Amino acid sequence: MLLLLLVIVVPAPAYAQQEQPPLVRVGTEGTYPPFSFHDPRTQELTGYDIEVVKAIGAKAGWRLEFVETQWDAIFPALDAQRVDLVANQVSRNPERAAKYGLSSTYTYSRGVIVRRTGDDRIKSVADLSGKTTAQSSTSNWAKVAREAGAKVEAVEGFAQAAALLQQGRVDAIVNDNIAVLDYLATTGSKDVEIAGDAGQAGSEQVLALRQADAALLSQANQAIDALKADGTLRGISQKYFKADVSVQDGGSADLSEGRGPRSTWDVLRSTAWPMFVGLVKVTVPLTALSFAIGLALALLVALARISPYRVLSGLARAFISVIRGTPLLLQLFIVFYGLPQIGLKFPPFTAAVIAFSLNVAGYAAEVIRSAILSVPRGQFEAASTIGFGYAQTLRRIVLPQAARTAVPPLSNTLLSLLKDTSLGSVVLLTELFRESQLAAAESNEFLALYSFAGLYYWVICVALSAAQKRLETRLNRYVIA
């Protein structure tokens, strides 16, 4: 079999000519149990899809790198070449087949409708008309719901959808029966139940690749066929579902003995450390770096803004106006998803630093500008009579005095930035908030986990506020007796 693979691989140019095995970046949610989630004991990414794609990678001779992001960002990431392949229960449909390279089927499943327990208004797909469902907005299940006449509320994963349903904010969910069974077994929830099939004959889940990567697709298909033939897929499926979902009619999935419910305390204890790591490794460096670069840029923009040169001050004014007039999330998406389309592709952390520091620059520039203008005219004149040039006057006379005025509003900018870095979770950054999302998807402990994440943010903010106070005292020492 391996020999056969080798024969097929050799003519494929891009991947075969490299000496090292090709690196394949796999896009997956990491929040969709039991297909793609983090094992609460080890924090490792695991699940049916993860094990399947690992087996495929081993067969095809790939090196794998997993990139976790929310569902609605997965296909943009594939388009922007941030991932090479999506393994996340992608259902085959005509639209996707037209746009992407879809592999052989590795999961056969059926859609089911979930309702609040005892809600008799919803029994079949026909009953969804005029109702509201919660779905990942770009998923195949959302399409099914829309076609049935339902209004779709966009969510970031099944756990969120289930929470909305339980809270009565939506009427139903359409999703994969396996995902639903896993949820019921894991949470022990009696609040929601399966109302019936989602009408389709059944759905097929596949890997999605870019159409241009035909060689990679054919390697994937060869590997899937081989894994079906040698029973590997059946083994993985049995382990998770006690049925073989890799073939049609392989029995009903049974997840009743799966991951049982855990106590809130247990969930918090196992998540506290990964959240702390996300804080220390991503949130804090991202904040510090973006703030430092942003301040430097802000100073330049502020100086340009007050310079007598019309072109310079016009450009600065335009920059400030654009930054302050558009949402930060949109700026982040432009840098991360937009710029690659004109050939400017940055890794997630770099992209986030660029977007955040430009944003800081836009806001801080106005703070610095007004602080500079608050320094009395006589100080500039006195500096020039002792022989100082522009740069010396700024550095030694004006900025130290402007700092007094600027520190309180700049501290606000810093605190906002710290919290805004949670938006990094949507551009593939596993920072503090993303860690809490991952854990919440697996355990459904929204209140406890998000509160705990909030506690981390709050503690850092308190520390920063204390530092601000000390700095202000220091800067005030020459005006207050």
Place this chain on the structure above:
Amino acid sequence: MNDIRIEVSGLHKSFGDLDVLRGIGFTTSRGTSTVLLGPSGSGKTTLLRSLNALDTPDRGVVRIDDVSVDFSALPPGKAGRAAAARLRSRSGMVFQSHNLFPHRTVLQNLTEGPVVAQKRPLEEVVGEARGLLDQVGLADKADSYPYQLSGGQQQRVGIARALALKPRVVLFDEPTSALDPELVGEVLAVIKDLATEGWTTVIVTHEIRFAERVADQVLFLDGGVIVEHGPPGQVIADPREERTRRFLRRVLDHG
């Protein structure tokens, strides 16, 4: 001729429609004190600020010692700024509202210019600066911040800061106008000492009695021109021009 420290000719300056200087010319000799008198709006402060290019005249020539700038032919941009900076480097300036650097100690206010702009060695500059503080009677305030001083002390530091630059000329822009009356004396005493020590000074002031005692030359300005000039014994004690007499009467009545 070598004794001429400041030479001004044909100086014109207007702010919008207002002609503030309309053809000013005068010279001052080395080691002398020149006092500019005149009603407010006469152009005396603008004239003083033109001597170190804080205000840029539209036309005319200013020469201080070896640096001469023809404002009629001032090149635009960087070259013009460099010429202005060279002229400025020949003088020290004492402001009406002292303009000390609030975030620097008294000593640092003095050393900043010589060390940072003139790039002279710190130790030498500090030694001189302490000497100057001693001279203005503030040796014990070297490490204070400006806010800890009285108005008169602040202005004396302002004078020491100007002297620390070792300028050829010291310019005073109404150095006592912002002070409480009881603090005026100590500042004028310091300025008088400088004059007797041989510094070349140009002083804008309303203190007529002080001008009488300290000035070698008095210039009376009105409407942007020099109406009358000469030694104080003539311009102040026995003015020829009616405008001068009217001004002096008014000021002395109130003084």
